[in-house]
Amino acid sequence: MRIPILRSIALVVLSAATLAAQPFATGFKAPTEIAFTRHGHLLVVEAGNGPNTGRLSIVDRISTQRRTLIDGLPSGIHGVTPPSPSGPSGVVLHGGVLYLTIGTGDSVQPGPLPGTEAPNPTPSSPLLSSLLAMRTSRPLELTAGDFLLEPSHHGRLDAGEILTLSNGAGEEMEIRLVADFPNFTPEPRPDFAQNVRLSNPFGVAALGQTLFVVDASQNLISRVDAVSGAYTTLTTFAKLQNPTPVGPPVIDAVPDSIRVRGNALLVTLLSGFPFPAGVAEVRTVDITTGVNERLVGGLTSAIDVVSLGQSPTSPLLVAEFSVAQMQGQPGRVRLVGPGRTPVTIAEGLITPTGIAVDEQSGEIFVSHIGPGIVTRIQAASLIPLGTPRAILPAVASTAGGFGSRFRTSLQISNPYSFAISGKVVFHPAGIEGQSTDPSVSYELDPFETRVWNDVVAATGASGLGSADVITTAGDAPALLAQVFDDASASSPSLWMPAVSPASALVGGSRGLLITPSDPDADRFNVGIRSLESGVVLEITVYDHSGAMVRSSSLSHPPNYFVQMPFEALTGGPAPPDGAVVFSVVSGSAIVYGSAASNDGTGITMQVATPAMD
Numbered sequence: 001m002r003i004p005i006l007r008s009i010a011l012v013v014l015s016a017a018t019l020a021a022q023p024f025a026t027g028f029k030a031p032t033e034i035a036f037t038r039h040g041h042l043l044v045v046e047a048g049n050g051p052n053t054g055r056l057s058i059v060d061r062i063s064t065q066r067r068t069l070i071d072g073l074p075s076g077i078h079g080v081t082p083p084s085p086s087g088p089s090g091v092v093l094h095g096g097v098l099y100l101t102i103g104t105g106d107s108v109q110p111g112p113l114p115g116t117e118a119p120n121p122t123p124s125s126p127l128l129s130s131l132l133a134m135r136t137s138r139p140l141e142l143t144a145g146d147f148l149l150e151p152s153h154h155g156r157l158d159a160g161e162i163l164t165l166s167n168g169a170g171e172e173m174e175i176r177l178v179a180d181f182p183n184f185t186p187e188p189r190p191d192f193a194q195n196v197r198l199s200n201p202f203g204v205a206a207l208g209q210t211l212f213v214v215d216a217s218q219n220l221i222s223r224v225d226a227v228s229g230a231y232t233t234l235t236t237f238a239k240l241q242n243p244t245p246v247g248p249p250v251i252d253a254v255p256d257s258i259r260v261r262g263n264a265l266l267v268t269l270l271s272g273f274p275f276p277a278g279v280a281e282v283r284t285v286d287i288t289t290g291v292n293e294r295l296v297g298g299l300t301s302a303i304d305v306v307s308l309g310q311s312p313t314s315p316l317l318v319a320e321f322s323v324a325q326m327q328g329q330p331g332r333v334r335l336v337g338p339g340r341t342p343v344t345i346a347e348g349l350i351t352p353t354g355i356a357v358d359e360q361s362g363e364i365f366v367s368h369i370g371p372g373i374v375t376r377i378q379a380a381s382l383i384p385l386g387t388p389r390a391i392l393p394a395v396a397s398t399a400g401g402f403g404s405r406f407r408t409s410l411q412i413s414n415p416y417s418f419a420i421s422g423k424v425v426f427h428p429a430g431i432e433g434q435s436t437d438p439s440v441s442y443e444l445d446p447f448e449t450r451v452w453n454d455v456v457a458a459t460g461a462s463g464l465g466s467a468d469v470i471t472t473a474g475d476a477p478a479l480l481a482q483v484f485d486d487a488s489a490s491s492p493s494l495w496m497p498a499v500s501p502a503s504a505l506v507g508g509s510r511g512l513l514i515t516p517s518d519p520d521a522d523r524f525n526v527g528i529r530s531l532e533s534g535v536v537l538e539i540t541v542y543d544h545s546g547a548m549v550r551s552s553s554l555s556h557p558p559n560y561f562v563q564m565p566f567e568a569l570t571g572g573p574a575p576p577d578g579a580v581v582f583s584v585v586s587g588s589a590i591v592y593g594s595a596a597s598n599d600g601t602g603i604t605m606q607v608a609t610p611a612m613d
Helices: 151-158 566-570
Strands: 021-025 031-036 042-046 054-059 066-073 076-078 084-086 088-094 097-102 108-110 117-119 130-136 163-166 172-180 184-186 196-198 201-207 210-215 220-225 231-236 255-261 264-269 280-286 292-299 302-307 316-320 331-336 343-349 352-358 363-368 373-378 390-399 405-413 420-428 439-444 449-452 463-473 478-485 494-496 510-514 522-542 548-556 561-565 579-597 603-607
Touching: 021 343, 031 088, 031 363, 031 373, 042 088, 042 363, 054 088, 054 097, 066 130, 088 210, 097 201, 117 196, 130 201, 151 163, 151 172, 172 220, 210 255, 220 255, 255 302, 264 292, 264 302, 280 302, 280 316, 292 316, 292 331, 302 352, 316 352, 331 352, 343 363, 343 373, 390 478, 390 494, 390 522, 390 561, 390 579, 405 439, 439 449, 463 561, 494 603, 522 566, 548 566, 561 566, 566 579
Parallel strands: 031 352, 088 201, 201 255
Antiparallel strands: 021 373, 031 042, 042 054, 054 066, 076 084, 088 097, 097 130, 108 117, 130 172, 163 172, 184 196, 201 210, 210 220, 220 231, 255 264, 264 280, 280 292, 302 316, 316 331, 331 343, 352 363, 363 373, 390 405, 390 463, 405 449, 405 478, 420 439, 420 463, 478 494, 510 579, 522 548, 522 561, 522 579, 579 603
């Protein structure tokens, strides 16, 4: 495919879909890709609307307001029919540095014959078909932005100078040219010997000091040293068979999106003219050998991919630019994977070009190059959700024995100098967690604290369960939770720790709880909260001398919580000063023990921490 992959198609109204894509932010100049900042806000790459009008914007997830990070980036109008904007195309934030690909722009122009192209002797910028690196003096969430790359800066960057830009707020941005790819390569034709094939860097991924740049027109991936800028070709993509009578028998692969997953790269192939249905693919590429192979086929005009998880079997979200480009039809987002029946998440999308997925909240953000907007899809009901930021293993709003009424108060505070938002989700005991479980949202200004005296009731629920803290903007807040009996001022309370999922017991590890010294005087309960993969546990009880007393096993589905007396869990009473060992066969879980004195004078809690031989 010799032209930029972004062609204008007829704009349509967002149609009824499995899930609706709602407008989230507007005012963009041909947005091509989106990514998250470190704290969950949106970076939007904009190809521009004329010479050197490329732009990077930041969208606040809370206010939905757009602000310019940098303007004046290299861009141009590629002179095909119809003319298409081309400039900033792909971005990755890695180690505090923004790496940005710049597309072909107007580096070539139409040749004298249909389907031919020739070098443009006066391109808009010497930085077309390149890779730039940028670093701001303040975190992206805090920077005022409004940096401007002046026309005179382009030549200085191309000459190898590292520029430091300033804005009116006293902030700085360092910008440098990492790699300058050829604008085109010769591709002579019998009827036009000067014909060329343009370059079109369209996406970038990072792993350590290595960057991987995908070129949608050269059909290759370059491996780039982030420091020296030296680059080599990692792999090329062969042409695809054209199953239709329209166009040539084989068509370009057009690789246009690239992501790192484990020790491999995920790459979408858009496919070239006539963009036949079912020919586009997602391919995996070995980062060492460059060997590439089909992972998912049967797609149409695939333009971006996100893996929901980092395992080779994790499902994928794929954006398809159009379900029928030649007929000007809209695109869609689908959940796909090897051996998995595709599920349409949203359809009727106007020229979607990039997606970003918040696996905690289930929100999918889509950039639309034609109308210049970003939309949001609330997809928690259809996609597997990721691990929460923090878990309160047990929370309650319920009546207890002897006239007690147990409640859980929660103080939640923002430790950052920017606003954060999220929600607390209550998972009732005894059933698998669902995307529809009740929740209460929070939005906190810098250093603001909010208090719920009964956090379970605040979600609209009651009973015993566990709670997840989900962030949508910013990192996890500071938490302080207390379980207490509000029917008696003299009853002891329990401070419930917020546990990071990284501290959970995982497959191959084990955790230990110590039983009370006097089980007749202290009631001993055990709580288990599985994480998103469920859990299979082997439980072994030992007396104080280390002699095994009994063993049992259990399994729980994902995001399942249960608390029960020790006797009911293990099939017998707790030995004094004994130990109960939880060995994880598969999955992961948080396990805790709580001992409450029968005379109401005290309560203790312990969380089993992972250990391995």
